[in-house]
Amino acid sequence: MIIKVKVPENKMSASIILEKAGDDDKVTPKEIVDALNEAGVKFGIDYDVINRICQNPEFFVPLQVAVGKEPKNGEDGRIEFVNFEKEKESDKKNIDFREFPTHKRIIVRKGQKIATVYEPTEGEDGINVFGEKIAGKVGNKVDIKLGNNVELKDNSIYSKVDGILIVDLNENFIDVGEVLEIKGDVDYSIGNIDFPGEVVITGDVKPGFVVRAKKDIKVEGIIEAATVISLEGNIIVSGIKGRDKGIVKCSEDLNVRFAENANLEAKNLIFKDLLNNCNVKVSESIISENGRGVIVGGEYIAGVKIEAEEIGSEIGIPTRLEVGIPPHLLEERKLLHTQIMLDKQNAEKLMKIVKQYKLLKEKKVDIPNDKKQLFVKATTTLLNIKEQLEKNKKRLDEIEEMINKIKVDAKVVARKIIYPGVEIMLQGLKYYINKPLNKAVLRIENDNIIVGGYKE
Structure with a gap:
């Protein structure tokens, strides 16, 4: 029996070819193994296959009897982004479609983690049928391009600013805009x-x-x-x-x-052509620049100055300007006046109920329990209203004192004209325009509003 050993160029397998020598058609496992060893094959020999070949030999065809171990390449490095999706339960009856597209934008905060960078892993070595080691390849390192507003620390990418996440997966570019x-x-x-x-x-x-x-x-x-x-x-x-x-x-x-x-x-409103029927509140000034500069209709409140080309209109559209008191103080004063008035009205109503209760008690009238509860509740509410009323009055006095201490050069300037129909308040003093004023400046002098001329 002739046993030929065949090994391909990559050395990852070995086969035998059996050829008869005369009438000899028997072969033993030892003969096959000896032939393999003589050819240098020592790894991956499959003895089960050899035993089957010996039991039922085939001739003049290659029979694979050994297989090497293929090397395994390491995994490539990769970027794994944080899951920014936030599931929100919504009432289907109250869907606001204006909110839907916002989920497409990923907003991150300064110091927030954006992604994890995983290094490539080592490969696993293989062995050919000759017992020679075949080195496994290390995975490819991921090539990351980071923008100016992100940083890599301890294999994690963090945002250095508040902004919108910018990612180009084709270039592995990451930044925050x-x-x-x-x-x-x-x-x-x-x-x-x-x-x-x-x-x-x-x-x-x-x-x-x-x-x-x-x-x-x-x-x-x-x-x-x-x-x-x-x-x-x-x-x-x-x-x-x-x-x-x-x-x-x-x-x-x-x-x-x-x-x-x-x-x-x-803080300031700078306009070019027109403010028409607006409700404006600025802590400092309303000023027109490089345009028609018309203010007409509406209410305009400024802490320091209102200056425009034209204020009002020829047909006398009501236009109200208030200057010299910060809008937030005016707003709070207005709210306090309203609340104090309501509290006084409610207190008067409750006082009548409490007096009625006291009168019934003095007359020793048998009062049902539900009525007693009503009177007790009215008494408690009255005490709370009186307490809140005193707080609001105190705060109102504080605001009035703050307003009285304000020292600003409050003024209204019309570079061309102020029309009749315009009402002006300068630090609480009222002035109503009843005839056109050309190139006018209105300001306070000796606790009175005076009208002067405007010079370019």
Whole structure:
């Protein structure tokens, strides 16, 4: 019996070919193993297969009797992002579709973990049929490109700022943007915006939508009956059509070309062409720059100054200006006056009930328990109202004292004209315009409002 051993070029298997020598058609396992060893094959020999071959030999065909161990390559490095999805249970009867698209934007905070970077793993060595080691390959290292606002620490990627997550999976690029740019309108395709940085909108903000940002907001189009709020920055917008709905509010300056039927609050309001029938509250000044500069209709409250080209209109549209007292003090004073009046009215009603109860007790009238409970409740409520009334009166006195101590050069300036129909309040003093005033400056002097001329 002739036993030939065949090993392919990769040395990962070995086969035998049996050839008869005369009438000898028997072969033993030992003969096959000896032939393999003589050929150098010493690993991966399958003795079960050899035994079966010996029991039923086949001739002149290759029979595989040994297999090497293939090497295993290590796993490639990878990036695994934090699961930012937050499941929210919603009442299907009260679905606000303006909120749906916000889930597409991933907002992260300073110091928040974004992803974990896993290093490649070592490979596992293999062995060929000659017993030679075949080294397993180490996995490929992931190539990460980090932007300026993220950092890698201890195999984790963290945000260095508040902002929106930016990821390019093709380039393995990760960053956090401090500016959210909306290319187009804020509508149902974009949804409401609540962003911890700066927002730039190239289109309009459609009615009913909300844009809230920590820093500056720039709207290149129109804000239409929407709510736009900058918590710590400025707002720059082409125009505002409020329709007496929503509000545009910022802690710094509001810069607008025109505004109609809008509620506006800011530190300063700088406008170009027109403020028409608006409700405006600014802690410092309302000023027109580089335009028509017309204020007509509505109410305008400023802590220091209101200055425009024209105020009011030829047809006498009612326009009210109040300058010299910070709007928040005016608002609180107004609320306190209203609350004090309501409390006094309620106290009078309760006093009648309490007096009636005392009178019945003096007459020793048998009072049902439910009536007694009503009288007890009225007495307790009356005491609470009186206590709150005293607190509100004290706070009102404090506000009046603060207002009296305010020393600012409060004034209203009309570079061209103030029309009849305009009512002006300067630090509590009222002045009603009953005839046109050209190039006028109104200010307080010796506790009176005086009208002077405006000089460019």
